[in-house]
Amino acid sequence: MAKHQLKGGKKTLTNSDLITVENLIKYFPVYSRGVLLKKQVGIVHAVDNISFNIKRKETFGLVGESGCGKTTTARVILNLIEPTSGEAFFEGENIFEKFQSSNKKEKLKLRREMQLIFQNPYGSLDPRMTVFDIISEPFVIHKHVPKSQWKEKVYELLELVGLEEYHAERYPHEFSGGQRQRICIARVLAVEPKFLIADEPVSSLDVSIRAQILNLLGELQERIGLTYLYISHDLSSVRQISHRVAVMYLGEIVELADTDELFKKPLQPYTKALIQAVPIPDPKAKTMKNVLSGEVPSPINPPSGCRFHPRCPIATEKCPKEKPKLINKGHAHYVACHYA
Amino acid sequence: MTENILNIEGLKTYFFTEAGIVKAVDDISFNLKKNESLGLVGESGSGKTVTALSVLRIVPKPGKIIDGKVEFNGDDLLEKTEKEMQKMRGSEIAIIFQDPSSSLNPVYNVETQLRDVILAHQTVPKAETRKKVIELLEVVGIPEAETRMREYPHQFSGGMKQRVAIARALACEPTLLFADEPTTNLDVTIQAQVLNLLNDLKKKFNMSLVMITHDMGIIAEMTTRIVVLYAGRVCEIAKTHDLFERPRHPYTEALLAAVPRLDMKKTLRIIPGNIPNLIEPPSGCRFHPRCKHAKNTCKEKIPVLEEIEPEHFVACHEWQNISLKGERKH
Ligand SMILES: Nc1ncnc2c1ncn2[C@@H]1O[C@H](COP(=O)(O)OP(=O)(O)OP(=O)(O)O)[C@@H](O)[C@H]1O
Ligand SMILES: Nc1ncnc2c1ncn2[C@@H]1O[C@H](COP(=O)(O)OP(=O)(O)OP(=O)(O)O)[C@@H](O)[C@H]1O
Ligand code: SF4
Numbered sequence A: 001m002a003k004h005q006l007k008g009g010k011k012t013l014t015n016s017d018l019i020t021v022e023n024l025i026k027y028f029p030v031y032s033r034g035v036l037l038k039k040q041v042g043i044v045h046a047v048d049n050i051s052f053n054i055k056r057k058e059t060f061g062l063v064g065e066s067g068c069g070k071t072t073t074a075r076v077i078l079n080l081i082e083p084t085s086g087e088a089f090f091e092g093e094n095i096f097e098k099f100q101s102s103n104k105k106e107k108l109k110l111r112r113e114m115q116l117i118f119q120n121p122y123g124s125l126d127p128r129m130t131v132f133d134i135i136s137e138p139f140v141i142h143k144h145v146p147k148s149q150w151k152e153k154v155y156e157l158l159e160l161v162g163l164e165e166y167h168a169e170r171y172p173h174e175f176s177g178g179q180r181q182r183i184c185i186a187r188v189l190a191v192e193p194k195f196l197i198a199d200e201p202v203s204s205l206d207v208s209i210r211a212q213i214l215n216l217l218g219e220l221q222e223r224i225g226l227t228y229l230y231i232s233h234d235l236s237s238v239r240q241i242s243h244r245v246a247v248m249y250l251g252e253i254v255e256l257a258d259t260d261e262l263f264k265k266p267l268q269p270y271t272k273a274l275i276q277a278v279p280i281p282d283p284k285a286k287t288m289k290n291v292l293s294g295e296v297p298s299p300i301n302p303p304s305g306c307r308f309h310p311r312c313p314i315a316t317e318k319c320p321k322e323k324p325k326l327i328n329k330g331h332a333h334y335v336a337c338h339y340a
Numbered sequence B: 001m002t003e004n005i006l007n008i009e010g011l012k013t014y015f016f017t018e019a020g021i022v023k024a025v026d027d028i029s030f031n032l033k034k035n036e037s038l039g040l041v042g043e044s045g046s047g048k049t050v051t052a053l054s055v056l057r058i059v060p061k062p063g064k065i066i067d068g069k070v071e072f073n074g075d076d077l078l079e080k081t082e083k084e085m086q087k088m089r090g091s092e093i094a095i096i097f098q099d100p101s102s103s104l105n106p107v108y109n110v111e112t113q114l115r116d117v118i119l120a121h122q123t124v125p126k127a128e129t130r131k132k133v134i135e136l137l138e139v140v141g142i143p144e145a146e147t148r149m150r151e152y153p154h155q156f157s158g159g160m161k162q163r164v165a166i167a168r169a170l171a172c173e174p175t176l177l178f179a180d181e182p183t184t185n186l187d188v189t190i191q192a193q194v195l196n197l198l199n200d201l202k203k204k205f206n207m208s209l210v211m212i213t214h215d216m217g218i219i220a221e222m223t224t225r226i227v228v229l230y231a232g233r234v235c236e237i238a239k240t241h242d243l244f245e246r247p248r249h250p251y252t253e254a255l256l257a258a259v260p261r262l263d264m265k266k267t268l269r270i271i272p273g274n275i276p277n278l279i280e281p282p283s284g285c286r287f288h289p290r291c292k293h294a295k296n297t298c299k300e301k302i303p304v305l306e307e308i309e310p311e312h313f314v315a316c317h318e319w320q321n322i323s324l325k326g327e328r329k330h
């Protein structure tokens, strides 16, 4: 298990995109809690006009501030919530249209092909089900594995994620966080997906297990040709696993580049601050970091112009007035900043 | 001399499951000085959370504290009645949970939840609780607190939920705070703020802090002393600086080597093998099946925690032999 090591970024990729996202917008209305009338008092600009593509067998990293819209992006792509506007394509086919069509079989197939590993391995496992039932549940729904093979398949999946056969008869609460995340991954793999969204899959795990799960994801990518959208605020793991990275801030993409390029030459001030804020595992290191000041801006009333301007150390008069466009600065390094 | 606010001695907490007895915390001892920031680290499943839950006496079934002492300001908490403990929790000792949704009730809006905590422990005039709730939310950096306190946990992103959970833990100004992965779901710039916040609040309320985290970066920045757990036992205790400079236990050493660094893209060093089965834990030193320094004695004898230099404790039969070549260079 986990013999495979990630090399990162050095993979030859095919030209065709597995996922294409175009001008995606998701707003949530905010209501007042009046006794008689529920009045809309604002809009959360959770995802605000973002576009990107994910190539086959690529790992696309999505990083950014808490509440910037990463999970919402994932949920919209998976059609767990409806977009406000914009499109998303899976293998060239319009995801939202497909989910609206009445073809049940097609819908189920698409559901199977795109899977989510949850941010929170605690809430996503039914405490009354054994691990065996949890992992074999997709077989009931999708009927892609004959019952005679369930046991064998479950054991195989347990082995794949580094658990043991005797774990099959136990219940989720009997496991620690890291073990539960492995159960989640085994369940997700049970449906044999093509595209996996991993939303903070390792943030609750310790470093040695984190390394194992990251390597496991890499190994699975090689073995079964999975494509990932990897969502995390942990920059080290994003760097480790992603081929390309997009940085989100308040619903918008502010920088997008190849992983090495982004970490070596970040151009957008928020990206720079983000990289600087990572704690250094060395007590001797001078902690001279510039902690970004300012409130977390509200996605209900996002700042005008460049949304980062109230916290930006180099903002000028222009920044609150004009929204910087996401521009290719060469080598497919996209940046949204007037002064990058 | 600073006195200890917390003294844990020989703590054992087992889970009596159908499959067998899970020895989650098995003879753990350490102390916490007043105003100290202590780090509790260790592999997933090593017993960090259960240790914290044991101190608060909120170990879920089928778990039971079966032995040991947990002295809080000299009083053994394990001898207190449940009613006395209820008073302690929240007002004296509080915890920020690993999973913020487990400390927040999805059915009530944020204001109600914070108000209930405040009213459970203090007699505050009704009119003032709202002011206090807004204040608390502002302290933890929730923008537009007055509007957002009317919302429900599911309307908050992970990071904001964690801030609410911190606000909830601080509502009654505890003197001892367990922070169990308090920044797990946060973006690093916000993490930096929350850690600063915790440090400030710690000073402001004169709190002692037990910081539970996997992030050795946070440990390096936030704590002055570290307790390393492995499979329900303590394997090393040292001042933060010493532990990073001269780890003496092979597990600590491997742990530090597995830490990813942003400035280096490298293959991650994995600690080989699996998390030990705590129903039938390995004999002798519980780390021996995964330890590259293990000798025969390691399989047979449980290593005791020895003070090898002032305030540096190690439980390893081989520490002397390893330290000769294992000196970390800088
Ligand atoms: N159902 C909902 N109703 C109202 N607002 C919502 C809802 N779901 C999300 N939001 C808001 O949308 C914004 C984006 O949330 P999202 O969960 O996508 O953030 P995130 O980037 O995943 O954050 P985190 O890193 O904390 O998980 C937040 O302001 C959040 O409060
Ligand atoms: N309710 C329970 N029933 C049975 N075993 C349990 C229960 N709760 C915890 N355990 C076991 O106790 C051990 C310690 O768990 P604990 O949650 O303290 O680990 P941890 O160090 O906090 O890990 P993590 O870093 O993953 O949060 C684990 O082996 C776990 O499987
Ligand atoms: S006691 Fe033995 S097995 Fe345990 S850590 Fe030390 S050398 Fe390794």
Ligand SMILES: [Mg+2]
Binding pocket: A070, A071, A072, A119, A199, B157, B158
């Ligand atoms: Mg999220």
Ligand SMILES: [Mg+2]
Binding pocket: A177, B048, B049, B050, B098, B180
């Ligand atoms: Mg824990």
